[in-house]
Amino acid sequence: MGTKKAYIKTFGCQMNVHDSEKMAGILEGQGYELTDDRRVADLVIYNTCSIRQKAEQKFLSDLGRLKPVKAQRPGLRIAVAGCLAQQMGESLIKRAPHVDFVLGPQNIHSLAEMTRENKPGGVATSENPDATLLELPASRKEGMRAWVSIMYGCNNFCTYCIVPYTRGRETSRNSLNIINEIKGLTKDGFKEVTLLGQNVNSYESDIGFVELLRKINEIDGLRRLRFVTNHPGNLSERLAEAIGGLDKVCEHIHLPIQSGSDSILRAMNRKYSFSDYMKCIELLRKYTPDIAITSDIIAGFPGETAEDHESTVNAVKSIEFDGLYAFRYSPRPGTKASDMDGHLDDPIKQERLLEILEIQDSITLRRNQALEGRVMEVMLDIPPGTNGPDGSVASGRTRTNKIVNIANHVNGSDCFAMVRITRGNKHSLSAEPA
Ligand code: 5AD
Numbered sequence: 001m002g003t004k005k006a007y008i009k010t011f012g013c014q015m016n017v018h019d020s021e022k023m024a025g026i027l028e029g030q031g032y033e034l035t036d037d038r039r040v041a042d043l044v045i046y047n048t049c050s051i052r053q054k055a056e057q058k059f060l061s062d063l064g065r066l067k068p069v070k071a072q073r074p075g076l077r078i079a080v081a082g083c084l085a086q087q088m089g090e091s092l093i094k095r096a097p098h099v100d101f102v103l104g105p106q107n108i109h110s111l112a113e114m115t116r117e118n119k120p121g122g123v124a125t126s127e128n129p130d131a132t133l134l135e136l137p138a139s140r141k142e143g144m145r146a147w148v149s150i151m152y153g154c155n156n157f158c159t160y161c162i163v164p165y166t167r168g169r170e171t172s173r174n175s176l177n178i179i180n181e182i183k184g185l186t187k188d189g190f191k192e193v194t195l196l197g198q199n200v201n202s203y204e205s206d207i208g209f210v211e212l213l214r215k216i217n218e219i220d221g222l223r224r225l226r227f228v229t230n231h232p233g234n235l236s237e238r239l240a241e242a243i244g245g246l247d248k249v250c251e252h253i254h255l256p257i258q259s260g261s262d263s264i265l266r267a268m269n270r271k272y273s274f275s276d277y278m279k280c281i282e283l284l285r286k287y288t289p290d291i292a293i294t295s296d297i298i299a300g301f302p303g304e305t306a307e308d309h310e311s312t313v314n315a316v317k318s319i320e321f322d323g324l325y326a327f328r329y330s331p332r333p334g335t336k337a338s339d340m341d342g343h344l345d346d347p348i349k350q351e352r353l354l355e356i357l358e359i360q361d362s363i364t365l366r367r368n369q370a371l372e373g374r375v376m377e378v379m380l381d382i383p384p385g386t387n388g389p390d391g392s393v394a395s396g397r398t399r400t401n402k403i404v405n406i407a408n409h410v411n412g413s414d415c416f417a418m419v420r421i422t423r424g425n426k427h428s429l430s431a432e433p434a
């Protein structure tokens with residue numbers, strides 16, 4: 001027989017990446033071995049994303065390719081998890097009968113029962129507000145950087161977004177469980193933790209988010225603390241102050257703006273205006289002058305006029321983000337925006353997207369070039385000793401989350417290195433040992 005093997009393919013955001021680690025943890029507890037080779041797997045799991053149509057199509061075509069494989073090996077079990085599983089539920093099995101199990105993000109724990117009972121046709125997509133109370137094991141591959149969930153779900157209902165429908169209502173994990181998990185991770189040698197939630201700055205459990213950061217900041221052995229993702233509506237001065245004041249909290253924030261036009265922000269139900277957003281930026285830069293700020297923008301939201309788009313372009317120019325994730329608006333069935341008037345044609349969305357990205361590209365380059373000559377701390381991507389011989393190229397990240405390639409790297413015993421930036425590039429920094 002040998003050990004059963006499982007293959008997990010993850011689409012989408014960090015939340016999904018970490019959910020896959022939890023599924024891996026559950027499976028290892030059941031004696032499965034994880035494999036990177038789908039052909040030898042007894043169980044294939046797709047952890048899906050439905051934030052934009054593209055991610056959905058990619059998964060569906062991948063899934064189609066498994067049909068003949070299943071016909072040849074009827075014992076193969078196929079599970080679909082994640083946001084698309086939640087949305088499609090039962091209908092996924094009707095559409096693709098070679099799928100055995102369907103489980104949504106609030107029902108990851110059901111994987112244990114499904115694989116134990118091994119009865120095809122299992123669907124677990126019920127609302128499960130108690131999922132936060134379950135402490136699931138996570139199998140983390142990397143060894144130095146870890147994701148830690150602090151909250152689940154979202155209550156914001158931005159009109160374009162499917163997430164509140166697939167991940168349910170906001171629930172925060174108890175701080176003691178979070179702190180214990182991070183203490184365990186640092187004992188295992190992890191140096192960096194990224195707190196995860198759809199809207200981490202609205203974390204509210206036995207304590208609030210700023211208090212949680214303070215407590216985690218005190219954990220011995222932890223060197224870097226990050227968190228994603230944030231909503232500008234919940235960014236308080238206390239939080240801006242904490243980012244500047246707590247030594248382990250890294251000088252980087254991802255703060256999605258989505259649009260620079262007030263009327264589009266209103267149609268998106270973002271609950272802030274452009275000037276509210278600018279106040280957040282001012283606060284962040286007041287307490288942390290060198291903070292790196294990254295953001296998300298949606299190009300071509302329904303009803304977006306040329307003037308609205310111009311406002312977004314001007315916002316990008318005046319804020320000067322360090323990086324930007326911009327996407328064409330993608331209608332998601334079931335969301336309010338998909339029923340709005342004024343949907344734009346794809347070529348217009350594409351043209352606006354390209355304009356935004358082009359402007360940001362030159363800003364990113366300029367901001368990276370401004371770092372030339374600076375000495376910065378880099379956390380190496382792989383542990384010392386595995387970085388190759390002295391003189392080779394090593395890579396890592398600054399506290400501001402910029403990718404650095406270090407020439408003539410000297411292999412030390414620490415996974416941190418001080419480097420001098422020699423060149424700022426479009427997507428990375430070049431450096432040498434300082
Ligand atoms: N179309 C395009 N982009 C979207 N996002 C969320 N929903 C959509 C959609 N329907 C983007 C937002 C969000 C990021 C994670 O994905 O910018 O911040």
Ligand code: SF4
Nearest residue numbers: 154156157158161163
């Ligand atoms: Fe979606 Fe808005 Fe919630 Fe983010 S805050 S997950 S964009 S609804």
